[in-house]
Amino acid sequence: MLYPVVKITFVKKDAPLAQKILEVIKGGTIVYPKDSNYLDLLFQDLKSIQNIAVLLIGNLRTPKIEALHRLIDWLNARTTDGFKIYKLGLDNIWFGRT
Numbered sequence: 001m002l003y004p005v006v007k008i009t010f011v012k013k014d015a016p017l018a019q020k021i022l023e024v025i026k027g028g029t030i031v032y033p034k035d036s037n038y039l040d041l042l043f044q045d046l047k048s049i050q051n052i053a054v055l056l057i058g059n060l061r062t063p064k065i066e067a068l069h070r071l072i073d074w075l076n077a078r079t080t081d082g083f084k085i086y087k088l089g090l091d092n093i094w095f096g097r098t
Helices: 012-025 046-056 065-078
Strands: 006-011 029-031 038-043
Touching: 006 012, 006 046, 012 029, 012 038, 012 046, 038 046, 046 065
Parallel strands: none
Antiparallel strands: 006 038, 029 038
């Protein structure tokens, strides 16, 4: 069975931001690849990935929303506590517009 992984890559100087995201999501791990100038923030557990989906839903402005909707379908099919995430469309708010 396949499981989703959310991976965010940072330059090493942004390690405090990666740490803060870990605290907000309440899960995940930071990986420092050998001989590199970056780090990877990985989320593999179901609860962390569910938290990320909830934070992102309704806030995307790109076609990546299709991948988020696939993730939501995957999460909703595996929920055991009755918690469902509802899919929303693209956020079409234009910045700088009054």
